[in-house]
Amino acid sequence: MENQETPFKAGLNAGVILGIVSVVLTFVVYFISPITLASGTFGIGMLVVFIGILIYLGIQYRKSIGGFMEFGPAFNFSFIAMVVAGIISQIGTALLYNVVDPSLPGVLVEQTLENTMEMMEKFGAADSMSTQQIDEMREGLSANYTLMGQIKAFGIALIIYAVLSLILGAIIKKRDKSLDY
Structure with a gap:
């Protein structure tokens, strides 16, 4: 009997690959232009790359x-890969924020606040913001870069990973129609 790799082990391997790619891309972008890390475009671009690689690795595993592959194993593969990649990515960003450049969170908070204010100006809502509200936004954004903020963000990410895994499981699965009667 042939020894096949389980969805857990394949997801673990894929997660390590995705996590390393995520950390490398984050550090490359940091060294090129740290402010880019605060842009929505960077986040969306990372998500597209992340999903593309995961679909490719899932099809290779299948x-x-x-x-x-049935939906269940495809979902398990995707979810495990995302969780492992998320853990590796969190460790990489914690190193970036706390060891490599401890001043980076402050820079990213200010850039994010600036981006938010520009967006609010486009909708005409920036003028209604008081200094106190802006300071509260700044404090909230700063809290996201603390260790506890990172842990909370990862908790929310787990829910997002589960939803994405449902979608990816549906994409990766393939039924053997010859078994239908």
Whole structure:
């Protein structure tokens, strides 16, 4: 009997690959232009790359186990890969924020606040903001870069990972129609 890789082990391997790619891309962008880390474009771009690599690795895994995979194992593969990648990414960003450049969170908070205010100006809502409200926004944004803020963000990310895994599981799965009667 052929020894096949389980969805857990394949997801673990894919997660390590995704996590390393995420950390490397984050550090490359940091060294090129740290302010880019605060842009929505960077986040969306990372998500697209992340999902693209995960679909590719999922299809490769499906091919390695015979070309067919039910939804359950496809979901497990995707979710485990995202959780592992998320943990590695969190460790990488914690190192970036606390060891490599402890002043970076302050820079990112100010850039995010500036981006938010520009967006609010486009909708005509910036004028109604008081200094106190802006300071509260700044404090809230600063809290996101603390260790506790990172842990809370990861908790929210787990919910997002589960939803994305449902979608990716549906994309990666492939039923063996020859088993239908």
